[in-house]
Amino acid sequence: MPESIVILTGAGVSAESGLGTFRDAGGIWDQYELEDVATPEGFARNPALVHDFYNTRRENAALARPNAAHEALARLERLLPGRVTLITQNIDGLHERAGSRRLYAMHGRVDRAVCAACAHCWPSPPQLSTQTACPACGQSTCRPDVVWFGEMPYHLDEIEQALRRATQLVVIGTSGTVYPAAGFVEVAGQLGAYTVEINLGRSEASDAFDRVIEGPASEVVPAWVDEVLESW
Numbered sequence: 001m002p003e004s005i006v007i008l009t010g011a012g013v014s015a016e017s018g019l020g021t022f023r024d025a026g027g028i029w030d031q032y033e034l035e036d037v038a039t040p041e042g043f044a045r046n047p048a049l050v051h052d053f054y055n056t057r058r059e060n061a062a063l064a065r066p067n068a069a070h071e072a073l074a075r076l077e078r079l080l081p082g083r084v085t086l087i088t089q090n091i092d093g094l095h096e097r098a099g100s101r102r103l104y105a106m107h108g109r110v111d112r113a114v115c116a117a118c119a120h121c122w123p124s125p126p127q128l129s130t131q132t133a134c135p136a137c138g139q140s141t142c143r144p145d146v147v148w149f150g151e152m153p154y155h156l157d158e159i160e161q162a163l164r165r166a167t168q169l170v171v172i173g174t175s176g177t178v179y180p181a182a183g184f185v186e187v188a189g190q191l192g193a194y195t196v197e198i199n200l201g202r203s204e205a206s207d208a209f210d211r212v213i214e215g216p217a218s219e220v221v222p223a224w225v226d227e228v229l230e231s232w
Helices: 040-045 047-063 068-079 094-098 156-165 181-190 217-231
Strands: 005-009 084-088 103-105 108-115 121-123 142-146 168-172 194-199 211-214
Touching (some): 094 103, 103 156, 168 217
Parallel strands (some): 005 084, 084 103
């Protein structure tokens, strides 16, 4: 089987771009109740609050810039064409802006909107509100095109196929606690893939990996990419 590297990234890969993580001490879930701003039920109770939350996330993402980790992963994809698949839990769009193209954003994108009435998707304006009308059907039923807790992540069929082909799975900057992504290491390992975790420190899932690399993403991810390219 041809070598295939599957990479899963979480909020830790964007932390050095100035975007907050979610589950670390001082992270976003220390400041908000996820039930209020990241569930369909929260949106039904108080859509204005949810729009305000994601308007801030959208503004922060627009001001952020890809860091050396994003750029290194895009370089790996470019230099190993057809061999690298990137899966991200992030909604900030920084991988795409760094140049990654073979990419599945399993939790959606904060810079896109979706209509709850007709399912039309479009680039989001900087501010969404309960009055924002869908450009396709005209109804004011829009929401951020992001996956909330209790909803099905995007691209699961494609991700499953990528994991089945993987000879190496690399998980970068994620707590390893949110499913289904938390189960990727078990699936890939059972299928014979070599598994690597890259994180600022050890996570709850570290023991499940063949190799653990600790350090800031902007330093250790480019070093790992160089190592891969030298051995290819």
